[in-house]
Amino acid sequence: MCGILFVIIDGSDLDSNIFNRSKIKEFLRRRGPDQYQSFDFIYNTFQFHLESSVLHLRGQNNSGRQPYCGHDNYNADFPCLQWNGQIFRLIDDNNQYKAIDDSRSDTEELFRLLTKSGENVEDIVLKTLSSIHGPFSLTFWNQTTEQLWVARDLIGRRSLCWNTNMRDKFLIISSVAHPFENDEDLSQNHSIWDSLKFEEIPSDRVFCFDMSENKSLEQIWQDLRQFYWPKTLAGFHIDIDGHYISRMPIISMLNMEIPSSEIDDLLKISNIFNNEGFVIDMKICDNFLRVLSESIQTRCKNHQNRCKECINFDESDCKHSTIAILFSGGLDSAVLARIADQFVEPKHRPIDLLNVAFDSKASDRKTGIDAWNELCHQCPKRQWNFVQIDIDRNELELYRNKHIHNLIDPNWTIMDDSIGSAIWFATRGQGILLSNHNSSEQVEYKSPARVVLLGMGSDEQLGGYSRHRQAFQKGNWTSLLNEIRIDIERISSRNLGRDDRITADHSIEARFPYLDELVINFLNPLPIWQKCNLYLERGHGEKWLLRKVAQNLGLQRSCQNLKRAIQFGSKITSHQNGGVKGHYSYQK
Incomplete structure (x- = not known):
C-alpha cells in the first residue's frame, strides 16, 4: 500500500516547492511509514512533482521503493510508476489465473509488465491492468510515448482523487484530497488551496493524458483519453460512445431470474x-x-x-x-x-x-x-x-x-x-x-x-x-x-x-x-x-x-x-x- 501525489504545473509563476512544504506530506507518510521519496523534473515546460510513501508488505525490505523507475536515479527520460495496490492474481487470455509469490514485490512485477518491449504501449497497459485481480490505484508515466496513465481497479477499492477546477494551472492526482494547506510563510498561496476542489477518479475506466509538445495543460485535460471497462460490476454491457478495454476481471452477469x-x-x-x-x-x-x-x-x-x-x-x-x-x-x-x-x-x-x-x-x-x-x-x-x-x-x-x-x-x-x-x-x-x-x-x-x-x-x-x-x-x-x-x-x-x-x-x-x-x-x-x-x-x-x-x-x-x-x-x-x-x- 502507498500514498500517491502526482502534480503537473503549467506556469513558471508557480513554485513546485509549495507542495514540498504542504501538509499533504504528513498524510502521505501516515499511509506509508516504511519508505518515502519525492522528486521534481521539467518536461516540455511543465513542472512535474511526484511523492510516494510505502507501507511495505511484500518483497524484500529495500524493494519497490516509489516512485519506482527500475533504478535509483530518476530523470524525465525513464518511465515511472506509482502503485498503491496488491496483485493477488494475474489472469491470462483463457481466464486462467496464477498467484504472485508473496515474497516478491508486485511493484517490480507490474513495472516489468508495463515496460516490456515489442508491443504497442497502449495495448500493453490495458492488457496488463485488465489481467489484475486485486485492489489498486496507480499513475504510470511513459516518457517514450509522452503519456500519463491513471487508473483505479474496477471495484474502486483504493482511493485516488484529482482536481476538478484550476485545470489550466494544475493536474493534481492524490490518494487524499483535502489537506493542501501550507505553512504560515506561504500565505500568498492560501487562495489557491481554498479554491481547489477534488473528486474521486472514476473507476469504470482507465485514463491517458497526452503530454506531447505545444499543448497547454488546459488542452491536455480536454484531450484526455478514456478507455471504458465494457461491463458493469453486475455484468451488464455499458452503452457509451468511446474506447473499450477488450476484457475485464468480472466475467459473470447478475442473474435476474425470479423464482417459479x-x-x-x-x-x-x-x-x-x-x-x-x-x-x-x-x-x-x-x-x-x-x-x-x-x-x-x-x-x-x-x-x-x-x-x-x-x-x-x-x-x-x-x-x-x-x-x-x-x-x-x-x-x-x-x-x-x-x-x-x-x-x-x-x-x-x-x-x-x-x-x-x-x-x-x-x-x-x-x-x-x-x-x-x-x-x-x-x-x-x-x-x-x-x-x-x-x-x-x-x-x-x-x-x-x-x-x-x-x-x-x-x-x-x-x-x-x-x-x-x-x-x-x-x-x-x-x-x-x-x-x-x-x-x-x-x-x-x-x-x-x-x-x-x-x-x-x-x-x-x-x-x-x-x-x-x-x-x-x-x-x-x-x-x-x-x-x-x-x-x-x-x-x-x-x-x-x-x-x-x-x-x-x-x-x-x-x-x-x-x-x-x-x-x-x-x-x-x-x-x-x-x-x-x-x-x-x-x-x-x-x-x-x-x-x-x-x-x-x-x-x-x-x-x-x-x-x-x-x-x-x-x-x-x-x-x-x-x-x-x-x-x-x-x-x-
Missing part, C-alpha cells in the same frame, strides 16, 4: 434453521465457502507477517498480531474471523477483533462480545484479542474536526461523516484488551496489525440492506433484483475510496474479502432465492446463503444476528442532531 410459483410457495414456508420448505443446495453452500475461503486466505497471506513494532527492528520472529478484523460481531465479521483462523499462521498468533462503540449501550458491543465468546469456544487454540474501543463525544469531536474530515473529503454527506469517523476510531485499534488467553484483568492496548479485514460488499450482493427488504415488500422479486443491481453497480463510487483513505491513515491496509473478483464472479450468476429469502424475518432471510455458511461453521448464535450498519450499531449517530438524514450534505 412452486419455488416461491416453498420459500414462504422455509426455515433456514430446521430445513423446512425450500432448502439451499448444500453444494452451493460448500462452493461459496470454498471461494470465500480462498479470498480470505489470499488476504491473510501476501504480507510479511510482522507487526508494526517488529517490522521497524527487522525482527523475523514476530509473535504479535499482524491481522485485525473490523468486528461488530455481526454475521459478516464473525464469518471472516472464523475462516481467518484457518489461515493466520502460526496458530498461536493473536488475531485482533476491533470493536468500536460511542455509547455504553451500543448494540455492536453486545453482539461483539457474544461473537467473541463463540469464536473462543469454536477455536480455543487461537488467541482472540477483543479490542474494546470506547469513544466519548469530546474525543469524537476533537479528531473529527481537526483530522478525520480531511480524509472524508471529497465525500461529504452526514453518512460519510458517521461511517468514516467510526471506521477511523475502529482501525486506530486503541482500547481495552480482552483476551481468552490472558487473565480477566483489562489492560490498555493498541493493535500492531498492518492488515485489517473489512466486511464491505456482502450486503450489496446478498440482499442485506433494509432497502432491499423494502423493495421486496413494496414490489416483488424483480423490484428486489433491480435494487441489488443498483447497489452492486455503484459499489465502486459509493464508499470504498473513503474507507481506504480512512483506514490507511493508521498505516494499516484495508482488505475486502467479500469483494474479491472470484467472490463476485461466483455470486453474480446465482439465483436470487439462493442468496436471500425476504419472506423470512430479519436475522433469517437476508443474506441467508451466508447465514447457512455461518451455521455450518458452528456459529450458531452469530448466524442469527440482525444487520446493523456501523453508524447505528456503534451509536455514533447519538452524537448527531436529531432529524438529520444520512444523505444530507455535511456543512464543513
